[in-house]
Amino acid sequence: MNDPDNPIERPFTVEEKHALSLLMDMVIPPSKTYGVPGAGDTLILNTIINDAGRRTPRLMDALAALEEMSQEGCGVGFAELPVEQRGSIVNAFREAHPGVANLIANLATQCYYRDDRVMIALDMETRPPHPEGYVVEQGDWSLLNPVRKRAAFYRKLDQPSS
Amino acid sequence: MSEEPVDVLIIGAGASGAAMSWSLADTRMHIVCLEQGGLMNPLTYPSTSRDWETRAQGEFAINPNQRNLPTDYPINEDESPIKIANFNGVGGGTVLYAGHYPRFHPSDFKVKSLDGIAEDWPISYDDLAPFYGENDRMTGVAGLAGDPAYPQDNAHRLPPLPLGKSGQILAKGYNKLGWHWWPSDTAIITEDYDGRAKCINLGACGSGCAQGAKGSADVTYWPHALRAGVELRTHCRVREVTIGKDGMATGAVYYDGNGDEQVIKSHIVVMASNGVGTPRLLLNSKSPQFPDGLANSSGLVGKNLMFHPYASIQGVFNELTDGFAGPHKAIRSQQFYETDPSRDFVRGYTMEIQRGMPPVRTAHTGMRLGRIPWGDDHHSAFRRLYNHVTGMVAVCEDLPEEHNRVTLDPHLKDGNGIPAPKINYTLSDNSRKMLDHGVARATEILEAAGATDVMSEAPISWGGWHLMGTARMGLDPAKSVVNEWGRSHDVKNLFIIDGSVFVTSAGVNPTSTIQALALYIADQMKSRLTNLFD
Structure with a gap:
């Protein structure tokens, strides 16, 4: 495991990128139904790797742990596992390492839901909120009428709890 | 660098420091505010970029340990189920707050009298009411008059x-x-x-309002305070408040943006560093006169922390x-x-x-x-x-509750080597x-x-957005840190104006009350200038 006080600063290897792509697709898989890529898609994966920043060592540790669990349990590496066995390994990993599993899910979602293809599929505008902003309807203020009729009910200072 | 004493030194440029700076400016005193963070630029806020939700969890995260910027200080919060939210920069926590701005109720100031628990405040809703109004005008508040849950007011909405x-x-x-x-x-x-x-x-x-529509203190009070002549020094982190032989505050030692130690002398020192930062600084300001931390003869500095x-x-x-x-x-x-x-x-x-x-x-x-x-x-x-x-x-x-408290962590330090706070x-x-x-x-x-x-x-x-109670106000020096107008019982030229002075927390967001209190204390100071230290 990496020492958190002295994290290793190195790029992901090709093998690690491949394993990370498989893992991210298990968090959010591609879907023909919704016409969207998975979180392991090349563009999204690059965003994930870029966004990981100081969390990179924890991500690398997670990949190493998955590889070790695969080798010990199945005799082959994580990337070579059949899909169902990969799922079992990942489930076991999530149970054993819930904090890192949350980190993986958070990274996947924060990068996935700002991909143009995903946003368009969700009918979102592919832009930041500023400077255009959004329209929010005023709403039906007549809903307040019953409350307007209510007498003041704040507690007076000569009113002990009753 | 040493310089001629200024009249008023305010430590912290957030909600309370901004309001106090603006209010005191009309005295034409030389007022300097030291802020450990920088000036905010709304056009760099997350909502201006596509990755805004990611940035809101990174450099604009509400938790300082998660944000981990050079302007932040770490907080040991391992022994608290509720983690601290703050922001260090001009505007302080208001840069990231949601802007919910209710007032306290009259009953909130009289909890002991009404319910037999905690303590009463030494001031009332009526004392603060004019300052709530003034604060609303300075901030710009949306709302609707006539709420039956509140006394009627003539606030500008x-x-x-x-x-x-x-x-x-x-x-x-x-x-x-x-x-x-x-x-x-x-x-x-x-x-x-x-x-x-x-x-x-x-x-x-x-994560900050790029439009400037949200009333964070950097866009409400500060432009007015600066135009009125208040001097704001950013990237200046105070290490300790200094004390003279006469037991009066003499100013502060701080580190500037280059990390160089500086000394500033002042006739009045005002603490506005929030309910964690203020007790941290007081506890770090030990001296032979105040071996347990400045203004701490009651032993209550840091205690009674309320979220x-x-x-x-x-x-x-x-x-x-x-x-x-x-x-x-x-x-x-x-x-x-x-x-x-x-x-x-x-x-x-x-x-x-x-x-x-x-x-x-x-x-x-x-x-x-x-x-x-x-x-x-x-x-x-x-x-x-x-x-x-x-x-x-x-x-x-x-x-x-006294066991809920801010102390100094024996090991953890910020980027300038100043002991960091610990929350229990x-x-x-x-x-x-x-x-x-x-x-x-x-x-x-x-x-x-x-x-x-x-x-x-x-x-x-x-x-843990709301940080209150760690230097509370009261009439009895044995049961409070400051008096009914924010002056330390122990140090007669030291004032505390942030959420630390809250006696109880009420069940509403505190910012409008923090700022109303800062205006009230400023008003008290102005009305007592001739005998402020008596």
């Missing part, structure tokens, strides 16, 4: 924030049950005001909500605000609605609460929640029962409004 789809859904739920709700008083301008442009519903209030324990209760609806568009707030309910002896807890809480959630937060929340799985069902589960969630938080009154906090039985009550009542509302699923969390672990 801009039109209320839009109800939107979410507000309407929830209003119908409250109406079905016959329970109170009202448009929130919110520090977000709905019309152009004081040179600032109105809200355009960015939906990113919690507002929050419950989050969100409903899933078949109909569309506002999603993330629009200010986070719209309406509030104080149906359960005042003490009711039929309940198993004292005091009460406010319900603030939460309009909706942006996509990443929807996914995070859904995954954390078991509504959105990994794998093939992710997409359909996400779509059930996205733009279909609205709900509320219950803001629960926290009671003062346990959730009281009263708070737990209040949270449970809030979750149950909110669930009733959401179900009455048509929710098909209700998700709740209590307390919100990351929700």
Whole structure:
């Protein structure tokens, strides 16, 4: 495991990128139904790797742990596992390492839901909120009428709890 | 560098420091404010970029340990179930707050008299009322007069924030049950005001308002204070307040942006560093006269830390909500605000609605609460929640308990080597029962409004937004740190004006009260200038 006080600063290897792509697709898989890529898609994966920043060592540790669990349990590496066995390994990993599993899910979602293809599929505008902003309807203020009729009910200072 | 003494040194440029700076400026005294963070540039806020939700969890995260910027100091919060939220920069925590801006109730100042618990404040709602009004005018507050949960006032209010789809859904739920709700008083301008442009519903209030419509202190008080001649020094982190042989504060030692040690001398020192930063600095300011920390003869500096324990209760609806568009707030309910002896807890809480959630937060929340799985069902589960969630938080009154406290961590230090604060906090039985009550009542509302699923969390672990009580005010020097106008009992030219001085926490967001108090204390100082140190 990496020492958190002295994290290793190195790029992901090709093998690690491949394993990370498989893992991210298990968090959010591609879907023909919704016409969207998975979180392991090349563009999204690059965003994930870029966004990981100081969390990179924890991500690398997670990949190493998955590889070790695969080798010990199945005799082959994580990337070579059949899909169902990969799922079992990942489930076991999530149970054993819930904090890192949350980190993986958070990274996947924060990068996935700002991909143009995903946003368009969700009918979102592919832009930041500023400077255009959004329209929010005023709403039906007549809903307040019953409350307007209510007498003041704040507690007076000569009113002990009753 | 040493220099001629200034008249007033204010430590911290957040909500209270900004209000105090502006108010004292008309005295034409030489006022210097030291701020450990920098000036904010709204055009760099997350909502100006596509990765805004990611940046809101990074450099604009509410937790300083997560943010970990050079302008931040670390906090040991391992022994607290509620983690600290703050921001270090001009504007302080208001840069990231949601802008919910209710006042205290009159009863909040008399908790001991009314309910036999905690302590009464040495001042009343009526004492603060004019300053609430002045603060509202400086900040720009949207809302609606006539709320039956409050005494009537003549506050200047801009039109209320839009109800939107979410507000309407929830209003119908409250109406079905016959329970109170009202448009929130919110520090977000709905019309152009004081040179600032109105809200355009960015939906990113919690990571800084790029529009400048949210009333953070950097865009409300500071432009006026600077024009009036107040000197603001940024990237200046105070290490300690210094004391003379006569027991009076003489100024402070601080580190400038280059890390160089500087000394500033001042006739008056004002602490405005929030409910954690202020006790930290006082406890770091030890001297032969004050071996247990400055202004700490009562032993209460750092003690009685209060948060507002929050419950989050969100409903899933078949109909569309506002999603993330629009200010986070719209309406509030104080149906359960005042003490009711039929309940198993004292005091009460406010319900603030939460309009909706942006996509990443929807996914995070859904995954954390078991509504959105990994794998093939992710997409359909996400779509059930996205733009279909609205709900509320219950803001629960926290009671003062001495074992909830800020101390100095024996090992942890900030980037300048200054000992960092440590938080010890346990959730009281009263708070737990209040949270449970809030979750149950909110669930009733959401179900009455048509929710098909209700998700709740209590307390919100990351929700230590409100930092109060760690240098409280009072008449008795043995039971309080400052007097009824904010002056230290021990050091007669030392004032504390932030949430530290709160005696009790009420069940509402504290910022409007913090700023009203700062204006009140400034007014007291101005009216006593000839005998301020007597």
